[in-house]
Amino acid sequence: IIRMTDLDLSGKRVLIRQDLNVPVDAGRVTSDQRITASLPTLRRALEQGAAVMVTSHLGRPKEGSWSEADSLAPVAARLSELLGMDVPLVRDWVDGVDVAPGQLVLLENCRMNVGEKADDEGLSKKYAALCDVFVMDAFGTAHRAQASTHGVIRFAKIAAGGPLLMAELDALAKALDAPARPLLAIVAGSKVSTKLELLSSLVGKVDQLIVGGGIANTFIAALGHDVGKSLVEPDLLDTAKQIMADAKARGAEIPVPTDVVVAPAFAADAPATVKAVDAVGGDDMILDIGPETAKRYCALIESAGTVVWNGPVGVFEFEAFGAGTEALARAIAASKAFSIAGGGDTLAAVDKYGIADDVSYISTGGGAFLEFLEGKTLPAVAALEARAQAS
Numbered sequence: 475i476i477r478m479t480d481l482d483l484s485g486k487r488v489l490i491r492q493d494l495n496v497p498v499d500a501g502r503v504t505s506d507q508r509i510t511a512s513l514p515t516l517r518r519a520l521e522q523g524a525a526v527m528v529t530s531h532l533g534r535p536k537e538g539s540w541s542e543a544d545s546l547a548p549v550a551a552r553l554s555e556l557l558g559m560d561v562p563l564v565r566d567w568v569d570g571v572d573v574a575p576g577q578l579v580l581l582e583n584c585r586m587n588v589g590e591k592a593d594d595e596g597l598s599k600k601y602a603a604l605c606d607v608f609v610m611d612a613f614g615t616a617h618r619a620q621a622s623t624h625g626v627i628r629f630a631k632i633a634a635g636g637p638l639l640m641a642e643l644d645a646l647a648k649a650l651d652a653p654a655r656p657l658l659a660i661v662a663g664s665k666v667s668t669k670l671e672l673l674s675s676l677v678g679k680v681d682q683l684i685v686g687g688g689i690a691n692t693f694i695a696a697l698g699h700d701v702g703k704s705l706v707e708p709d710l711l712d713t714a715k716q717i718m719a720d721a722k723a724r725g726a727e728i729p730v731p732t733d734v735v736v737a738p739a740f741a742a743d744a745p746a747t748v749k750a751v752d753a754v755g756g757d758d759m760i761l762d763i764g765p766e767t768a769k770r771y772c773a774l775i776e777s778a779g780t781v782v783w784n785g786p787v788g789v790f791e792f793e794a795f796g797a798g799t800e801a802l803a804r805a806i807a808a809s810k811a812f813s814i815a816g817g818g819d820t821l822a823a824v825d826k827y828g829i830a831d832d833v834s835y836i837s838t839g840g841g842a843f844l845e846f847l848e849g850k851t852l853p854a855v856a857a858l859e860a861r862a863q864a865s
């Protein structure tokens with residue numbers, strides 16, 4: 475991949491695709507992690523004297539129409555505060571953008587453009603015509619083959635990987651391609667079905683796989699325990715058994731919880747009780763791992779060489795059911811392992827327990843992070859590689 479950092483951008487028109495798809499509430503950005511992550515790239519281009527155009531999507535708007543709810547205006551405002559400069563938002567930009575060297579403009583939500591999602595060739599060529607250099611820096615959207623993430627790379631005069639994208643790829647390669655062992659992955663979430671490919675793919679790579687949340691419940695049930703009213707996928711018990719069998723055959727350990735925190739209902743004020751997994755009753759709902767399990771998991775984290783974390787192991791939004799996730803978060807923060815965390819809920823936990831500075835790498839990717847861990851090729855990355863090979 476041609477790296478933006480190897481190019482001289484002075485006086486060049488540079489179109490940078492970022493993933494500024496951030497949560498917005500009442501016209502204000504509520505979490506600016508992705509905007510902050512894009513700043514070094516933008517500052518570098520500005521310092522070099524480029525005329526900078528930044529493109530991003532926000533949400534999933536209808537193509538061909540503008541609506542305030544889908545506008546990047548709140549992002550432009552936050553970006554302007556963070557960069558300490560005026561950041562104009564350009565509403566109509568596909569046919570030309572007025573921007574001078576040393577200036578930066580934000581282009582309105584690219585998913586409002588007809589043909590964006592279909593990776594339309596005509597639209598991709600128009601994007602390419604806006605710039606001398608196209609920089610793909612949106613790791614969080616690198617798993618989408620769309621005009622602004624993939625198509626434009628094919629037609630831009632020069633297509634390069636931005637510093638954020640490259641840092642993400644380097645960190646993930648470090649964690650997965652040649653990891654310091656033992657390699658431990660924590661995969662939690664409500665459903666096995668949404669993380670099935672991830673679990674199957676990780677079983678062949680990791681030394682230990684900790685499962686949490688509804689995924690763990692399905693594994694607990696597959697071992698023959700009653701999980702009461704817990705979130706579980708009865709159709710996937712055989713799949714869970716198969717994953718455990720595969721793990722065993724490949725020498726990977728899946729340490730299923732031995733104790734859990736249960737409650738009679740899914741509520742912040744529901745009374746929490748610690749139970750051994752074989753004592754869970756018909757009216758119980760498992761909402762966190764128990765202290766004995768947390769201790770076991772923390773010991774694994776302490777002796778790991780690499781930790782990949784995706785998903786909280788309990789309902790940490792409720793104080794009474796956050797102890798498991800907090801214990802793991804603190805263990806990751808304290809561990810000497812190379813640690814990488816990604817996914818929306820995981821980042822919320824990282825924030826809540828204030829461990830952001832103690833995780834080796836925090837990914838800006840949700841779906842892209844998962845697809846990378848699954849071993850899938852990210853279309854935008856493949857396109858950059860193809861361009862670099864052809865040059």
Ligand code: 3PG
Pocket residue numbers: 493495533534614615618839840841842
């Ligand atoms: C994300 O938040 O995962 C990315 O911005 C991609 O968004 P999308 O799922 O709407 O393509």
